[in-house]
Amino acid sequence: MIDYLWLVFRVLVFPGFTFLLFLTMFCDWIERKIEARMQNRMGPSFTGPSGILQPLADFIKLLTKEEITPNDSRKYIFRFAPLFAFSVLVFALCFLPIDGTSVIPDASFGGDLIFVMALISVANFLLFLSGWSSSNPYSSIGAARVLTQFLGYDIPLFLLALAPAFLAGSLTIATIVDSQWIPFVVLAPWAFVLFIITMQAELEKDPFDIPHAESEVVAGHETEYSGGKLAFLKFARDVQIVFGSSLITVLFLGGANGPVFFGLQALWGTLWFVLKVVVIIIISEYMTVLFARLRIDQIVKANWKFMLPLSVLSLLLTIGLAVWVYPMV
Amino acid sequence: MTNITTWARVKSPWVLHFNSGACNGCDIEVVALLTPKYDVERFGVKLEPSPRHADVLLTTGCVTEQCAERLKRIYEQMPQPKFVVAIGACACAGGVFAGNYSVVGGVDKVIPVNAYIPGCPPRPEAIIDGVVKLLNSLQQPAANKEEVKTDGKQ
Numbered sequence: 397m398i399d400y401l402w403l404v405f406r407v408l409v410f411p412g413f414t415f416l417l418f419l420t421m422f423c424d425w426i427e428r429k430i431e432a433r434m435q436n437r438m439g440p441s442f443t444g445p446s447g448i449l450q451p452l453a454d455f456i457k458l459l460t461k462e463e464i465t466p467n468d469s470r471k472y473i474f475r476f477a478p479l480f481a482f483s484v485l486v487f488a489l490c491f492l493p494i495d496g497t498s499v500i501p502d503a504s505f506g507g508d509l510i511f512v513m514a515l516i517s518v519a520n521f522l523l524f525l526s527g528w529s530s531s532n533p534y535s536s537i538g539a540a541r542v543l544t545q546f547l548g549y550d551i552p553l554f555l556l557a558l559a560p561a562f563l564a565g566s567l568t569i570a571t572i573v574d575s576q577w578i579p580f581v582v583l584a585p586w587a588f589v590l591f592i593i594t595m596q597a598e599l600e601k602d603p604f605d606i607p608h609a610e611s612e613v614v615a616g617h618e619t620e621y622s623g624g625k626l627a628f629l630k631f632a633r634d635v636q637i638v639f640g641s642s643l644i645t646v647l648f649l650g651g652a653n654g655p656v657f658f659g660l661q662a663l664w665g666t667l668w669f670v671l672k673v674v675v676i677i678i679i680s681e682y683m684t685v686l687f688a689r690l691r692i693d694q695i696v697k698a699n700w701k702f703m704l705p706l707s708v709l710s711l712l713l714t715i716g717l718a719v720w721v722y723p724m725v
Numbered sequence: 726m727t728n729i730t731t732w733a734r735v736k737s738p739w740v741l742h743f744n745s746g747a748c749n750g751c752d753i754e755v756v757a758l759l760t761p762k763y764d765v766e767r768f769g770v771k772l773e774p775s776p777r778h779a780d781v782l783l784t785t786g787c788v789t790e791q792c793a794e795r796l797k798r799i800y801e802q803m804p805q806p807k808f809v810v811a812i813g814a815c816a817c818a819g820g821v822f823a824g825n826y827s828v829v830g831g832v833d834k835v836i837p838v839n840a841y842i843p844g845c846p847p848r849p850e851a852i853i854d855g856v857v858k859l860l861n862s863l864q865q866p867a868a869n870k871e872e873v874k875t876d877g878k879q
Contacts, residue, residue, distance in 0.1 A: 428766070437764040443736045450769055456733035457780070462804035464777065615775040622777040622804040 403501060411494040411666065416486060416635070419670065421451040423641070424634045426674060427681050434685045451634070458627035466620055468531035477526035478621065478628040481519050485635040488515035492642050493573055494669050495662040496652045504570040509561060512569065512643070513554055516598065519636065520546045526629060527617025538616025541607040541692060542600070548699035549597040549604075552707035556594060559587035559714040560647040563722070573651040581648040583722065587710045588648045592679065594703060595640045597695070600633075602684035606692050641676040645669060649676075734780070734806070735860045737769040741779035741803070745796050745832065747786030750846040751813035755783055763849045770856070776802040781856065784838075787815035787822040788829040800836040808839040808859055812852060817841045 406412055425440070425448050432439025440447025465471060490499040491512050498504050505511075520542065527539025561567050563583055564575040581588045597604040608616030621629050645651055654668030690698065742755050758765045759772055773779045776799050788796060800809065811832040814820035819830025832838050839862075842855040 432764070432766060436761040438767045439764075440769055441767040443769055447767070447769075450737065453733045453736040453769060456729060457737045460730045460733065461780075461806070464802075464804050610774045615773070615778065618778070619775045620777055626778060 407490070407500060411499045412490065413486065415494075416489055416638070419673075420631065420634045420638050421455070422448070423638050423674070423677050424451040426677060427637075427684075430678060430681045431685050434682070455627055455631065458630070459624050461623040463623035463625060464620075466531055469620065470529035470531075473525050473529035474620075475625065477522050477529065478625045478632060481522040481526065482628045482632040482635060484515055484519045484522065485632055485639055488512050488519070489635070489639050489642060491569065492639075492646050493570055493651050494642070494666060496665040498570070504568060507567040509557065509567045509569050509572070513557060516636075516639070517546070517550055519632070520550075520598075523617060523629075523632070526621070527619075530617075530620035532620045534614040534619045535617050537613045538607050538619065541613070542617060544692065545597060545600070545604065545607060545695060548696055549594055549703065552699070552703040553591070553594045553598055555704075555707040555711050556587050556591045557643075557647060558711055559584050559591075562711075562715050562718045565718075569646055573646055573653065576650040576653060579648060579650040579653075584648075584710075584714050584717070587714055588644075590703070590707055590710055591644060591648065592676070592683075594707070595644060596680055596683055597699070597703075599637050599640045599680075601637075601680060603687040603690055604695055605684075605689055606695060609689055637677065637680075638673065641673045641680070642669075644676050645672040731863055735863055737771075738780045738808075738856065738860060739771045739773045739778055740781045740783050740856075741773055741776050741799075742783045743785075743796060743799055745784055745786040745792040745816070746789040746828070747813065747815060751785035751816070754846045754849050754852060755785065755812065757849045758852055763853065765853060765856075768853075768857075776800075777804065779803055780807060781859075782807065782809045783812055783852075784809060784816050784832045785812045787819050787825075788832055788835055790827050790829060793829050793835045796832070796835050809836055810840045810842060810852075810855060810859060811838045812842050812855075813847060814843055814845045817843050820845065 408414060428450065429439040429447070440450035443450045443453050465474060491503055491508055492498065493504075524539045524542045524546075527535040527542065560572050560580045563580050564572040566572060566575070596602075600607050606612070608618060613619075618626065618629055649672045651672075652665030652669040654664060656664045742752070744752055757763055758770075776782075780803075782800060782803060784796065786792070800807070809832065811817050815822060816832045819825075819828060822828045823830045829835060840855045840859040842851055844851055847855075
């Protein structure tokens with residue numbers, strides 16, 4: 397009985413759903429604040445202390461608005477795609493060791509890195525479906541762009557995620573985290589830099605944000621959404637950003653590893669994990685604000701001409717080092 | 726529950742900007758709202774690209790005959806609850822173009838308007854003031870109810 401209650405508590409409250417919900421809103425607030433400060437603005441200031449409740453206010457407001465379903469849309473896909481995208485991403489987050497172990501206890505299995513990477517693809521495909529089903533020219537263009545971009549950048553992302561797997565000698569996320577007594581960012585910095593750039597493309601953030609380029613395609617695949625469905629679509633995007641940063645944290649920065657000074661190890665683990673996620677989010681937000689948007693043809697060219705060969709090279713280099721050089725040291 | 730909803734609505738008004746035939750004077754003042762000097766994101770205001778996402782429609786211009794139909798359609802595309810702010814003399818009553826053969830003259834002849842901000846063009850401070858007054862009017866009924874309650878107790 398206690399075991400079941402503990403499971404429910406873990407999944408619904410502490411490292412699970414509620415915690416992830418507030419972590420996502422916190423990260424969204426950090427992003428908006430950094431973006432505003434870099435543009436010499438104040439950013440959200442009056443919703444709670446320093447505007448920290450702004451994402452919560454946006455979310456509640458969208459939930460209480462009218463929901464419009466266009467007549468020509470594929471109704472079921474249109475309704476369920478945002479919800480599924482959101483839940484798939486939260487489910488994927490549950491496999492990452494946020495406080496030292498995965499959110500669902502004992503969920504870790506051999507090769508769950510591949511499973512988690514596959515879940516990102518599913519979530520991206522659901523975002524594509526959300527645009528495709530809304531029967532709006534702008535949504536369709538946005539959806540097609542989502543697919544074009546993600547087909548290109550999924551392969552380098554996976555190749556780059558294999559670098560930590562080779563260094564740890566395992567495809568299990570828990571083992572990868574445990575074997576990082578030196579974080580892999582030190583052992584394979586080239587893979588880390590490439591992974592951050594590819595993740596930026598995978599998350600549709602600024603140098604690569606053509607799927608919802610406001611000056612070209614209105615709001616891309618989100619154009620026809622309103623009310624609660626829009627709330628979940630926007631939230632899915634924020635969860636995706638947190639998920640991407642968590643994946644980088646787990647693969648390269650040692651996840652929840654860190655010094656424990658006093659008290660519970662799980663709390664310190666969570667603290668280190670959240671701090672590392674925030675650092676990654678700050679880096680990626682700096683890139684978002686600093687760089688201008690590329691065109692779709694430039695993105696496809698950049699991917700197949702540069703990112704794919706570079707990621708193969710990085711993988712070969714990492715394998716060489718992991719097999720011949722690092723065991724000697 | 727209604728208190729939380731009202732709080733969320735007041736704290737996060739997303740705006741859509743529509744030019745129904747303005748001379749671009751008012752539009753530049755609207756853009757000035759979003760830029761560093763006035764930065765309305767402090768109050769949670771965000772400029773949204775799609776009418777489906779917006780809560781407040783900021784309309785400028787005297788509404789030409791050709792634009793009237795489109796303005797109405799944009800308004801109908803917005804989800805409830807929605808508010809319209811008419812910015813500038815032209816949007817309020819037609820301005821210098823009132824009575825022109827090709828002009829409807831005034832946003833309120835096509836769609837219902839919640840707040841009028843006169844001026845040619847109005848200063849960004851005036852626009853912020855108008856939007857804040859509109860949002861504060863949302864909280865008014867709740868405040869009145871409380872007053873009634875306290876009266877009853879006394």
